[in-house]
Amino acid sequence: MTAVTAGRSTRGIVDLVFRARELSIVLALAVLVAVTAAANGNFLSAQGLKDIFLNAAILALLAVGQSFVVITRNIDLSVGSVVGLVAFTVGDVLAANQGLGVGVAIVLGIVIGCVCGLVNGLLVSFGKVPALVVTLGTLYVIQGLDHAIAHGRQINAVDLPRSVLSLGNGSVLGIPYLPLITVVVMLAVGYYLRSYASGRDFYAIGSSPEAAGLAGVPVRRRVMAAYLLSGALAGLGGVLWLARFGTVVADDAHGWELQVVSAVVVGGVAITGGVGTVYGAALGALLLTTITSALVVLKVNPFWQQAITGALLLLAISVDRVLALRVARILRRRNARHGS
Amino acid sequence: MTGAAEATAPHGPGTGDAPPVLALAGVSKSFGAVRALRDVSLELHAGEAHALAGENGAGKSTLVKTLSGVHRPDSGQVLMDGRPVEFHKPADAQRHGVAVIYQEPTMFPDLSVAENIFIGRQPRASLGRIDRGAMRARAAELFARLGVALDPEQPARGLSIADQQLVEIAKALSRDARVLIMDEPTAALSVNEVARLFTVVKALREQGCAVLFISHRLDEIFELCQRVTTLRDGAWIAGEAVAGLTHEALIRRMVGRDLDTLYPKLDAATGEVALKVHRLTREGVFTDVSFEVRRGEIVALAGLVGAGRSEVARAVFGVDRWDAGWVEVNGRRLPPASPTAAMSAGVALVPEDRRQQGLVMDQSIERNIGLTGLKRLRRGPVISRAAERDRARDWAIRLQLKFNRLSDAVNVLSGGNQQKVVLAKWLSTRPQVLIIDEPTRGIDVGTKAEVHRVLSELASDGMAVLMISSELPEVLGMADRVLVMQEGRLVAEIPRAEATEESVMTAAAGRTS
Known part of the structure; x- marks a missing residue:
């Protein structure tokens, strides 16, 4: 019977830890906003808040896709390049064909993103090449492709159709489109991962790839799907980027992959897979964006901003590690008691 | 147990006339030049627990893997309900109702117990969503049927190995398994956990499940099983009722072979003590282990898998930390947890798993x-x-x-x-002290003899050798003294003259009589 009571208390701890993760992000956000608002009242103005949500929307969207991949114990470093490629090529097409609308732009962006995701997914799941290597490679390939297409040119907002630009700046009932799209995608993906058998497979794969294979989970197909989704959302993110900024060069979103991975990890998705939610990842993105904005408002030297973001990432990973060791120790102590 | 056997027979659909649920007929399987199974037959009947006995390397694991679809026989047949079947992969065997419980199950540590049971087959609500309530209820129902108190909602991380096995059994039940194969399930379990497992398995047996049970502990075979099949060197030796069989008779079937030719240990003059281990303890792993090894001596550390032998070796060499006691090499204490210090003191450890660690x-x-x-x-x-x-x-x-x-x-x-x-x-x-863990596991007979020759020469040259081995003939042929471990404790020290298959096995299996 000791096993059962010990089991319950273990469960209580583990549950608390992972609930606490999302709660602690919300808490950190609240403290951050309160402190910054106290120092500078403008931070909480309608415009200030809107800016934060607009800035966080694309990062959060990418974080949702990334967490899908990370949950399966893989990683997608190519998302930043995909955003850049999609933003430029879709912008190029729209500038040449003024008649095209928002719908075409979104479909085109998602298709390009899916192709990139397909390449990643094929190499990782069927080629059995480590994800880090594959997506580092595609990061450079896609970036190079983008530069070759752009050839030093720039897409200007004035060349784009009105409808596309209003996607970036318009709103419905006072809520801007961009965060709205992100929230809808996040809820849909989160619901799928939690409530569908195939969604749970992703967690099973990340938790133990060998056990997943033995249990008949189609491991390769699911990993493939994770990369496709990550690619598709990066494609959508590229279109939103174009809509928001209007003026686009080939270098856009350069280096964003690391911000995305940071957001995912800060949001409580274990980099070793099997644990975490897309809600946490999106919250992580919101926290990172808010920190950046707050540091600007507080007039902190921009060089320190990066260092602080990095320190936060290290803190998040350390917390994960400490908790994992805790759980392992509880386990060992319980087994020792059993053995005696 | 004889009474139970007779009493349960009517529960199955007539053990005599109905075809066995699962059977092997004349199965052979080779890996390269090694013939792992030679013309082996076996019948598993509903409502009956069947033991598979044999030494390490006798072919038990190959037999299990043939029944569970991992291996396909080179010749011979697998039969279900008397009809030939072919299992191309483990999933085929699972679909036919064959479930395997391994010594250490593979689980999803991050998922709940209920999800571990139902992964890929979760109960569905409308629109294909998972019905969590139903999943929880069905898991609870399975545990109630097994008579164990596990919480379906707790994460699998943190479950003891015994509990993990119960989850695996629940999974087998949820698939309506008719055959339960248990490959050394008790090796890593405590006495109480074994008792709980047996209660569950006996209940399943009475409900008409066919059980194939593998264990090195003979007491367990006699307690749980009605029939026993013995393998030796891949060949079928006997298939008989457990009732009427004695421990000694079963051991004779498992080992009986000529030892003298294969394992030449030269007599060597034993010198001073090279390795002295005093009351070494690692909490929950091994307790109060003391022994000495002299120069020129080969000392064998025998015992069942999971008795803590390799763990003692790892601690002596400094790979793992110890909680109490000390280790001396040539009269000088070793600092704990330092392989570097152990190496410079003249200790070498040849690990068990050469591919991973060696x-x-x-x-x-x-x-x-x-x-x-x-x-x-x-x-x-x-x-x-x-x-x-x-x-x-x-x-x-x-x-x-x-x-x-x-x-x-x-x-x-x-x-x-x-x-x-x-x-x-x-x-x-x-080195002056050589610790060697399973020196001949998975190597052919000829090379085995050479490894033994080398070890014997080293001892003659004055090296102190501590050899861990699960192969009794090797232990008996090579060792000047045999230390026997059981559940983390040193339970016997047997000099060469008194060491026999029976005396070592008896000590290792912990039989008091």
């Missing part, structure tokens, strides 16, 4: 041998390739290693030759 598989023979003595191979700040090659060549000749070039990767060598490379790697450090 060798860098895709590096060359010379690199692997040189790895333990990089300091000695240095000429100035750089490693001398010539010195490395010379040293490797010396040992290759001494151990009669068969190879093409010393620059070949070790993964192209046979298991026996790989083992020689591991030996060379450690012997080249000129």
Whole structure:
């Protein structure tokens, strides 16, 4: 019977830890906003808040896709390049064909993103090449492709159709489109991962790839799907980027992959897979964006901003590690008691 | 148990006339030159627990893997309900109602117990969503049927091995398994956990499940099973009722073979104490272990898998920390948890699993041998390739290693030759105390004899050898003294003259009578 009571208390701890993760992000956000608002009242103005949500929307969207991949114990470093490629090529097409609308732009962006995701997914799941290597490679390939297409040119907002630009700046009932799209995608993906058998497979794969294979989970197909989704959302993110900024060069979103991975990890998705939610990842993105904005408002030297973001990432990973060791120790102590 | 056997027979659909649920008929299986199974037959009936007995390497695991669809027989048939079936992969066997419980189940540590049971087959609500309530309820129902108190909602991480096995059994039940194969499930369990497992398995047996049970502990076979099939060196030896069989008779069936020719241990003059271990304890792993090994002596550490033998070796060498006690080499205490200190004191450890712990598989023979003595191979700040090659060549000749070039990767060598490379790697450090874990596991008979010859020569030259082995003939043939461990404690010390299959087995299985 000791096993059962010990089991319950273990469960209580583990549950608390992972609930606490999302709660602690919300808490950190609240403290951050309160402190910054106290120092500078403008931070909480309608415009200030809107800016934060607009800035966080694309990062959060990418974080949702990334967490899908990370949950399966893989990683997608190519998302930043995909955003850049999609933003430029879709912008190029729209500038040449003024008649095209928002719908075409979104479909085109998602298709390009899916192709990139397909390449990643094929190499990782069927080629059995480590994800880090594959997506580092595609990061450079896609970036190079983008530069070759752009050839030093720039897409200007004035060349784009009105409808596309209003996607970036318009709103419905006072809520801007961009965060709205992100929230809808996040809820849909989160619901799928939690409530569908195939969604749970992703967690099973990340938790133990060998056990997943033995249990008949189609491991390769699911990993493939994770990369496709990550690619598709990066494609959508590229279109939103174009809509928001209007003026686009080939270098856009350069280096964003690391911000995305940071957001995912800060949001409580274990980099070793099997644990975490897309809600946490999106919250992580919101926290990172808010920190950046707050540091600007507080007039902190921009060089320190990066260092602080990095320190936060290290803190998040350390917390994960400490908790994992805790759980392992509880386990060992319980087994020792059993053995005696 | 005889009474129980008779009482349960009517529950099954007539053990006499109905065809067995699952059977092997004349099955043979070879891996290269090794014949793992030769013309083996076995019948599992509903409502009956059937034991599979045999030494390590007798072919028990191959038989289990043939029944569970991992291996396909070279000849002979697998039969279900009297009809031939072919299992191409484990999923085929699962679909036919064959479930395997391994010694250490593979689980999803991050998912809940209920999800571990139902992954991929979760109960569905409308629109294909998972019905969590139903999943929880069905898991609870399964646990109630098994009579165990596990919480379906708790994460699998943190479950003891015993609980993990129960989850696996629940999973088997949820698939309506008709055959339950248990491959040494009790090796890592405590006495109370074994009792709980047996209650569950007996209940399943009475509900009409066919059980195949593997264990080295003879008491367990006699307690749980009605029939027993014995394998030796891949061949079928006997299939009989457990009632009327004695422990001694069963042991004779398992081992009976000529030992003298294979294991020559030369007599060597024993010198002073080289290794002294005093009341060594690692909490929850082994307790109060004391022994000595003298120069020129080979001491065997025998016992069942999971008795804590390898763990003691790892602690002595400093890989794992110990909680109490001490270790002396040539009269000098070793600091705890420092392999470097152990090595410079003259201790070498040849680990059990050469692929994982002993060798860098895709590096060359010379690199692997040189790895333990990089300091000695240095000429100035750089490693001398010539010195490395010379040293490797010396040992290759001494151990009669068969190879093409010393620059070949070790993964192209046979298991026996790989083992020689591991030996060379450690012997080249000129140790005074050699700890060797399962020296001949998975290598062929000829090479085995050579490894034994080398060990015997080393002892004659004055080395102190501590050998861990699960192969009784090897223990009896090689050892001057046999130490027997059981559940983390040293329970017997048997001198060479008194060491027999029976005396060692009896001590290892912990029989009091």
